[in-house]
Amino acid sequence: MSRYPAPDINDLPDDIKARVLEVQEKAGFVPNVFLALARRPAEWRAFFAYHDALMTPETVGRTSGLTKGEREMIVTATSAANQCLYCVVAHGAILRIYEKKPLVADQVAVNHRKADISPRQRAMLDFAMKVCQQSHAIEDADIDALHAHGFTDEDAWDIAAITAFFGLSNRMASFSGMMPNPEFYLMGRQPKPR
Structure with a gap:
């Protein structure tokens, strides 16, 4: 699973278990990340508290202008830029499920500009990729480009924070040799039988 042995689930503190x-x-x-x-x-505890605040803001009494699928798009695209196998595979699986599109995660991970996503989502990922690769170069014009697609200043904060x-998660997963669970690879690729 990784360079560092995972603790036995039965040895975890009660809240984590x-x-x-x-x-x-x-x-x-x-x-495996858990x-x-x-x-x-x-x-x-700190990691998952911040994770939950960003990825499920309703659990902390906050609303977001981003859908669950859009949040996963950000993770998938930027994790690919950071070459994080674990996060691309795991969050790509969640993205496929939320968007109900079996191809979208692969497209977003390889080249979001050619992915089957909306112009709004493309603008969101353009901004996320700039934060990922050149955060020092973010300008008001980058925020204005988001506004043109209906994003608010709070949405821009969400995109940047995710x-x-x-970026932290990618580096920890990569450094530690964390591998994706095999289950992630097939999730959301085939429609569920009804």
Whole structure:
């Protein structure tokens, strides 16, 4: 799974163990990131608190102008730019499910400008990629380009914060040798039987 052995789920602090079991119940497996980061409980708690605030803002009483799928697009595109296998595969799977498009994650990861996404989403990813690769060069014109597609200043903050947070996540996953769970590769590629 990684260069650092994951702790046994039964040895985790109660709050972390409960969250891991909740995720396992919902997904049918435990994503490797949950156990890999649990080796340092205080960091795990901080990581997932910020993750949840960004990726599920409704859980902290905040609204966002970004859909769940758009948040996953940002993660997938910028994680590809950062060459993070774990995050591209894992968040690409979630993106396919949210958008109900089996090809979108691969397209966004390789070249979002040619992906089957809306002009609004393309502008969002253009901004995210600039934050990812040249945050020092962000100008008012970059924010204005988002405004032209209906994004607010708060949406721009969300795009930048998701990009920056997953830059940290990408680097930790890559450095530690974290590998994607095999289950992620097939998720959202075939429609679910009805």
